[in-house]
Amino acid sequence: QVQLMESGGGLVQPGGSLRLSCAASGSMLNSVPMGWYRQAPGKQRELVASITTGGATTYAGSVKGRFIISRDNAKNTLYLQMNSLKPEDTAVYYCNKIFIPKWSWGQGTQVTVSS
Numbered sequence: 001q002v003q004l005m006e007s008g009g010g011l012v013q014p015g016g017s018l019r020l021s022c023a024a025s026g027s028m029l030n031s032v033p034m035g036w037y038r039q040a041p042g043k044q045r046e047l048v049a050s051i052t053t054g055g056a057t058t059y060a061g062s063v064k065g066r067f068i069i070s071r072d073n074a075k076n077t078l079y080l081q082m083n084s085l086k087p088e089d090t091a092v093y094y095c096n097k098i099f100i101p102k103w104s105w106g107q108g109t110q111v112t113v114s115s
Contacts, residue, residue: 002026002103004095009109016085020109022078022095030073033098036080038091039108049080050098062088085113 008020020036022029035050048060049069057069068081078095092108 004106006109009111011112017083020080035098037094040091087113
């Protein structure tokens with residue numbers, strides 16, 4: 001049973017930065033393509049960044065140039081560096097596989113961008 005645990009969220013002012021972490025137990029994160037997702041209130045969960053097993057990255061247009069996904073294989077941890085944050089980035093952020101079947105979702109980490 002793979003368990004995912006996201007952390008690093010918080011309240012930040014517009015223009016600020018946060019780094020999210022996703023730790024996994026039960027599987028190696030570098031063995032499958034992984035992604036960061038977010039879900040804002042009243043909206044569907046969306047994929048914002050992904051990384052392949054080879055390290056290639058892709059981003060949603062809304063975060064391209066501001067967010068950076070990375071992975072530390074030694075720590076079995078996935079990261080999302082978020083810069084130039086905007087109020088519309090406010091959401092609960094989750095990590096998971098790109099493809100189905102997904103692992104069980106973690107509790108996510110809340111990111112709130114507000115002045």
